[in-house]
Each structure stands twice: as structure tokens, then as C-alpha cells.
Amino acid sequence: MSAKIQSVKGTRDFYPDVLAPIRQIFDAWRRVSIRHGFQEWDGPTLELLDLYREKSGDELVGQLYRLTDSGGRELALRPEMTPTLARMVAAKINALPKPIKWFCVATLFRGENVQRGRLREFFQWNVDVIGSADMTADAEVILVGVEALRELGLTQADFQVHISNRRLVQAILSAAGIPVESHGGAYALMDKAGKLPREETARRWSEAYGSAISYEKLDALMSVATLPELRAAVGAIAPATADLESAASDTERLLAILQDFGIIEYCKINLRVVRGLAYYTGPVFEFYDRSENERAICGGGRYDDLLGKLGRAGEPAVGFGMGDVVLSLILEEKGLLKPARKGGDVMVVDAAESVRPTLHTVVAALRRGGVAADFSYAHQAIGKQLKMADKIGVSRVVILGDETTSAGRVRIKDMAGGAEREVALETLLADPRSTLGL
RNA sequence: GUGAGUGUAGCUCAAUUGGUUAGAGCACCAGGUUGUGGUCCUGGGGGUUGCGGGUUCGAUCCCCGUCAUUCACCCCA
CATH class of the missing domain: 3.30.930.10 (Bira Bifunctional Protein; Domain 2)
Incomplete structure (x- = not known):
């Protein structure tokens, strides 16, 4: 010391x-x-x-x-x-x-x-x-x-x-x-x-x-x-x-x-x-x-x-x-100071290694669209990525599944309630904030 | 500058009148869990007990010094 x-x-x-x-x-x-x-x-x-x-x-x-x-x-x-x-x-x-x-x-x-x-x-x-x-x-x-x-x-x-x-x-x-x-x-x-x-x-x-x-x-x-x-x-x-x-x-x-x-x-x-x-x-x-x-x-x-x-x-x-x-x-x-917010608005996760390139593209596009987006640097089990999402405190997760992604669709998960819905990737990228409900 | 208190893991604290390998909770990391987080369970890393010296067979514990820190005084643009 x-x-x-x-x-x-x-x-x-x-x-x-x-x-x-x-x-x-x-x-x-x-x-x-x-x-x-x-x-x-x-x-x-x-x-x-x-x-x-x-x-x-x-x-x-x-x-x-x-x-x-x-x-x-x-x-x-x-x-x-x-x-x-x-x-x-x-x-x-x-x-x-x-x-x-x-x-x-x-x-x-x-x-x-x-x-x-x-x-x-x-x-x-x-x-x-x-x-x-x-x-x-x-x-x-x-x-x-x-x-x-x-x-x-x-x-x-x-x-x-x-x-x-x-x-x-x-x-x-x-x-x-x-x-x-x-x-x-x-x-x-x-x-x-x-x-x-x-x-x-x-x-x-x-x-x-x-x-x-x-x-x-x-x-x-x-x-x-x-x-x-x-x-x-x-x-x-x-x-x-x-x-x-x-x-x-x-x-x-x-x-x-x-x-x-x-x-x-x-x-x-x-x-x-x-x-x-x-x-x-x-x-x-x-x-x-x-x-x-x-x-x-x-x-x-x-x-x-x-x-x-x-x-x-x-x-x-x-x-x-x-x-x-x-x-x-x-x-x-008096308890008037808000605790630090760790992460951004959304985390993008991949369900398969094969969609990693898409994930990179999506993350960059979301960020350009004004959304604070984060992601894991390496593919991991989806459970782990969600655990990370939970830890950094994002309110939404965008899930890229291999079949859905190749069909041009992604899932948006609401972390508070757990509900998921599927949207066209194109829609998400066209208007990220409102599509995510931010 | 003066006085008092406190220093043990990242944090909050234990550790029998001085006695074996310094523990716990939280936090962190990993596993349980190869397409779904929170809860739970298991495991792991992390300490020269602030530092230096002294007393002692033996010091986290007692003594001295030093540094840091907290509170108060002084001061306060």
C-alpha cells in the first residue's frame, strides 16, 4: 500500500x-x-x-x-x-x-x-x-x-x-x-x-x-x-x-x-x-x-x-x-440524488454466432439513430447476454435470432415486463426510438 | 496550525483478557443454464490487518513513531 x-x-x-x-x-x-x-x-x-x-x-x-x-x-x-x-x-x-x-x-x-x-x-x-x-x-x-x-x-x-x-x-x-x-x-x-x-x-x-x-x-x-x-x-x-x-x-x-x-x-x-x-x-x-x-x-x-x-x-x-x-x-x-445509470437504452443480443455481422450493423445503425445501444463483444449463450442486459440496466433488448433475422425480422423484448414482440428490421432501423418505445 | 476519534477484502463489519491457516454479508467473476434476464443454489478470485519500529515464545489486539482519514477548533474568498 x-x-x-x-x-x-x-x-x-x-x-x-x-x-x-x-x-x-x-x-x-x-x-x-x-x-x-x-x-x-x-x-x-x-x-x-x-x-x-x-x-x-x-x-x-x-x-x-x-x-x-x-x-x-x-x-x-x-x-x-x-x-x-x-x-x-x-x-x-x-x-x-x-x-x-x-x-x-x-x-x-x-x-x-x-x-x-x-x-x-x-x-x-x-x-x-x-x-x-x-x-x-x-x-x-x-x-x-x-x-x-x-x-x-x-x-x-x-x-x-x-x-x-x-x-x-x-x-x-x-x-x-x-x-x-x-x-x-x-x-x-x-x-x-x-x-x-x-x-x-x-x-x-x-x-x-x-x-x-x-x-x-x-x-x-x-x-x-x-x-x-x-x-x-x-x-x-x-x-x-x-x-x-x-x-x-x-x-x-x-x-x-x-x-x-x-x-x-x-x-x-x-x-x-x-x-x-x-x-x-x-x-x-x-x-x-x-x-x-x-x-x-x-x-x-x-x-x-x-x-x-x-x-x-x-x-x-x-x-x-x-x-x-x-x-x-x-x-x-434527503435521498434526492438519483443513482448512476449504468447502461443505455437498449442492448442488442444475438442468438447465434452467424448473425454477428448483422448485429454489428444493427448496433451502429441504432446508435446513429439516437439510441444508446450496447452489445456483447463476443457471442455468448443468450441467457448470459440477457443477464448482462439486466446488469447494465437497459429497458429494451433487441434479439437477433438466426431464422428471424434471415427473414428480416427481429424481436424486441421489454425488460421490465418480459413481453416480446416481433418487428421488421427495416422498421426498427427506419425509426428506432419509437419502434423501441423509448 | 491545534485537539480528539478511527485505520482488517472494492464496501459495511467480525475475530474469546495477546494464541493454530484473519472470517461473514454485499459487490465482483464463473458454473448450475448450448435460444431468454431478475430469484435461488454452488464455487472462485481478492488481505504483507495503513506503514515502520518496539514488548512478547507468539501481536489485528499492547507501546512508540509515521501516514491516511473523520469530526471539531482556527479560518472561510
């Missing part, structure tokens, strides 16, 4: 039965994206290291897979798509009609510790709208995410979208008298609140920010789940500033559009959603399984300043990323 080369930690070997359910997820992602008017794009897996350095600083670079090419250039395997997106969009910003609605399904790499729901190589679906500051864009990307999960069989009982707003939270903290430079620490503590005992969070909060706003008041604010509650809580805590009013009305509008889209029941306000990313500027959201036993299925938000920082032209943007790992875990738990 020790002599064998192992797979790299945090990567997966996609055997057919492992890949099949993931394909199912990819297909849903693509279908739903296209249905909502998004175009697929992709970029290189390798990027210059600087692309990520500029965006997020050196601390993040530590989690990158880095390499140096033969020309001495420092490269990185992409850990996310947004910088690539920003780079590509910036390069053609004047040629692209706005809003730009793009999606991709990409392999990403992050050199972090492997645990449940986190791997080092994984797939992520990204959906972004660039060039619109309107809350309709935010609502639309949320809609796309919700519809994809519905497409995969999840319901309102299974998951929920937690929506917050960076600007709103920031305005609240500012209005309460906490200086902007302390907001980072405040976010971190709010984010941690779910993991620490309440008293501990309260104690830490009081020490750091208690003079500005008591933990009880903050907690009450962070606990609001509906718009009226939000309005009331905001009014109770701080004087209305222009920022506060603007962020609150954005949130109001976002929720109104989500209601129009018919997905408001999937959504709730949760101001505790902070998102680790520094670049979010407005609404942020995360999709969670209702049990909340797993990590977020999906996370995203508005990042109006990022493109301007990376390229010359600033454009408002909003988007999300949804990974395959947590989603697979959840779909698996």
Missing part, C-alpha cells in the same frame, strides 16, 4: 457512480441559469498570483495553491471566480451590453483543512449580474439560487435564504456610535454569537462596544426576522441617518421584489449573516438547510466597489457562489 501513490488530500476520484449525482447537480445549475437569461462563461484555472494578492491581501495567499512556471512567473490555481470575472469584464467593459448576466460552473482549489463540507478541490456554481445597482438584480440572483434548489427537489421545508445588508448593519453600528474602524471586530463577534454561550458573547460585546450600544439592544436588532420588526428595532435604537434610511429602504425593496417573484416564503431577514468577504457592499445572503446542521449551501451579495478596484471601470455587481460539496451532502441526506 505504501508504495502506491495516493490521491491528493481533499480531492475526489470521480468514479462513474460518484460523478453521476454531481452531473445531476451541474445539469440543474445550467438549466436554471439559462432559463433565467444567464450566459455561461469560464476562465483559466491558472491565474497570476497577483490577481488574488491585489484583491484580498497576503493572508489569503497562504491558502492558495501556488506555483512558479518555467518563466519564473508566480501563478495560482484559482480559489474563486470573482477576480477572474472582474478581470475579464473589465477588459471588455465597453463592449458588453449591460446588465451582464453570466454564470459558470468551475473547479476551484483552496489549500485549507479538509472536513465535512470542505474539500481542497471542488466545484462552484457562480451567478453574477454586473452593471446594475438596482435591487432587482439582487433579487434575481437569489431567485436563480432558489429555483436551482427547487429544481433539485428541495422545498420550502428544506432550506431558507438568510438575508442581511452590509450597509444596513454598518449604518446601525455607526448610528449607535461605533466607529467604522471597529466594525470588523463587531462583525466577527456577531458572527461568532451562534457558537459561543450567550453570556460569553454578551461579556465580550460589553467590554468592546458596550459604551455605544448594549448587547441586549444589539441582540434584539440582530434577531429581527421580518421587515416590520426591522423597522421598529431600527427606530428604537438609533437616530435615523440618511445611510440608515437608504439601506433600510433597499432592504425593503429587495424583499418586495422577492415577494413578486413568489419566493418570499423561502427568505428571512437575518442580520447576523456577515460573510467573510471584505468586498461586500450591500445585501448579503446565505442559503441554509433548515436543520442548520451543515455549512451554508450558498453565499453571496452585492460588491459594487470590487470591479473598480481591479479594473479601470467600476461597475456595480451582485452574485453568489454555490459549491457542490455541502449541496451534495444535503441532497444525499
Whole structure:
């Protein structure tokens, strides 16, 4: 065993039965994206290291897979798509009609510790709208995410979208008298609140920010789940500033559009959603399984300043990323992943060695006619060929008997019921799919 | 990076306080079945018990190291 080369930690070997359910997820992602008017794009897996350095600083670079090419250039395997997106969009910003609605399904790499729901190589679906500051864009990307999960069989009982707003939270903290430079620490503590005992969070909060706003008041604010509650809580805590009013009305509008889209029941306000990313500027959201036993299925938000920082032209943007790992875990738990289908539609079998040439011809013709057809490479007892047909899971078997075949006729067997009928070979080849009843 | 758990066949697991040739189910292959699959019956292949060292007459079992893996912490683009 020790002599064998192992797979790299945090990567997966996609055997057919492992890949099949993931394909199912990819297909849903693509279908739903296209249905909502998004175009697929992709970029290189390798990027210059600087692309990520500029965006997020050196601390993040530590989690990158880095390499140096033969020309001495420092490269990185992409850990996310947004910088690539920003780079590509910036390069053609004047040629692209706005809003730009793009999606991709990409392999990403992050050199972090492997645990449940986190791997080092994984797939992520990204959906972004660039060039619109309107809350309709935010609502639309949320809609796309919700519809994809519905497409995969999840319901309102299974998951929920937690929506917050960076600007709103920031305005609240500012209005309460906490200086902007302390907001980072405040976010971190709010984010941690779910993991620490309440008293501990309260104690830490009081020490750091208690003079500005008591933990009880903050907690009450962070606990609001509906718009009226939000309005009331905001009014109770701080004087209305222009920022506060603007962020609150954005949130109001976002929720109104989500209601129009018919997905408001999937959504709730949760101001505790902070998102680790520094670049979010407005609404942020995360999709969670209702049990909340797993990590977020999906996370995203508005990042109006990022493109301007990376390229010359600033454009408002909003988007999300949804990974395959947590989603697979959840779909698996709920039994929503279909098992791999081994074979095709039909297997062609011969009852005698003498019809082998015909069998080859028939198989090729069926395949050309759009039927997934398989066959045994050598003549075997018909029982064995049927056993193989059963094993690969085809629904029909075409049987070539020596007498019937020379008479220009074949049998079609329905594997589920076992019934057989005889048809002219000519008819089968003229219209394979309907003759087979597929 | 930190802490804990787990490593026996492709998979899920056994193996008497340390004792003969490490077993079973599933899966796989073949036969029963030379013109008809599923069920059933029979047989077969597949293991240096993760790896290395130690204790012992003897180690899957005890000890040390190492690697892998899982979970949690940290972090999370």
C-alpha cells in the first residue's frame, strides 16, 4: 500500500457512480441559469498570483495553491471566480451590453483543512449580474439560487435564504456610535454569537462596544426576522441617518421584489449573516438547510466597489457562489440524488454466432439513430447476454435470432415486463426510438 | 496550525483478557443454464490487518513513531 501513490488530500476520484449525482447537480445549475437569461462563461484555472494578492491581501495567499512556471512567473490555481470575472469584464467593459448576466460552473482549489463540507478541490456554481445597482438584480440572483434548489427537489421545508445588508448593519453600528474602524471586530463577534454561550458573547460585546450600544439592544436588532420588526428595532435604537434610511429602504425593496417573484416564503431577514468577504457592499445572503446542521449551501451579495478596484471601470455587481460539496451532502441526506445509470437504452443480443455481422450493423445503425445501444463483444449463450442486459440496466433488448433475422425480422423484448414482440428490421432501423418505445 | 476519534477484502463489519491457516454479508467473476434476464443454489478470485519500529515464545489486539482519514477548533474568498 505504501508504495502506491495516493490521491491528493481533499480531492475526489470521480468514479462513474460518484460523478453521476454531481452531473445531476451541474445539469440543474445550467438549466436554471439559462432559463433565467444567464450566459455561461469560464476562465483559466491558472491565474497570476497577483490577481488574488491585489484583491484580498497576503493572508489569503497562504491558502492558495501556488506555483512558479518555467518563466519564473508566480501563478495560482484559482480559489474563486470573482477576480477572474472582474478581470475579464473589465477588459471588455465597453463592449458588453449591460446588465451582464453570466454564470459558470468551475473547479476551484483552496489549500485549507479538509472536513465535512470542505474539500481542497471542488466545484462552484457562480451567478453574477454586473452593471446594475438596482435591487432587482439582487433579487434575481437569489431567485436563480432558489429555483436551482427547487429544481433539485428541495422545498420550502428544506432550506431558507438568510438575508442581511452590509450597509444596513454598518449604518446601525455607526448610528449607535461605533466607529467604522471597529466594525470588523463587531462583525466577527456577531458572527461568532451562534457558537459561543450567550453570556460569553454578551461579556465580550460589553467590554468592546458596550459604551455605544448594549448587547441586549444589539441582540434584539440582530434577531429581527421580518421587515416590520426591522423597522421598529431600527427606530428604537438609533437616530435615523440618511445611510440608515437608504439601506433600510433597499432592504425593503429587495424583499418586495422577492415577494413578486413568489419566493418570499423561502427568505428571512437575518442580520447576523456577515460573510467573510471584505468586498461586500450591500445585501448579503446565505442559503441554509433548515436543520442548520451543515455549512451554508450558498453565499453571496452585492460588491459594487470590487470591479473598480481591479479594473479601470467600476461597475456595480451582485452574485453568489454555490459549491457542490455541502449541496451534495444535503441532497444525499434527503435521498434526492438519483443513482448512476449504468447502461443505455437498449442492448442488442444475438442468438447465434452467424448473425454477428448483422448485429454489428444493427448496433451502429441504432446508435446513429439516437439510441444508446450496447452489445456483447463476443457471442455468448443468450441467457448470459440477457443477464448482462439486466446488469447494465437497459429497458429494451433487441434479439437477433438466426431464422428471424434471415427473414428480416427481429424481436424486441421489454425488460421490465418480459413481453416480446416481433418487428421488421427495416422498421426498427427506419425509426428506432419509437419502434423501441423509448 | 491545534485537539480528539478511527485505520482488517472494492464496501459495511467480525475475530474469546495477546494464541493454530484473519472470517461473514454485499459487490465482483464463473458454473448450475448450448435460444431468454431478475430469484435461488454452488464455487472462485481478492488481505504483507495503513506503514515502520518496539514488548512478547507468539501481536489485528499492547507501546512508540509515521501516514491516511473523520469530526471539531482556527479560518472561510
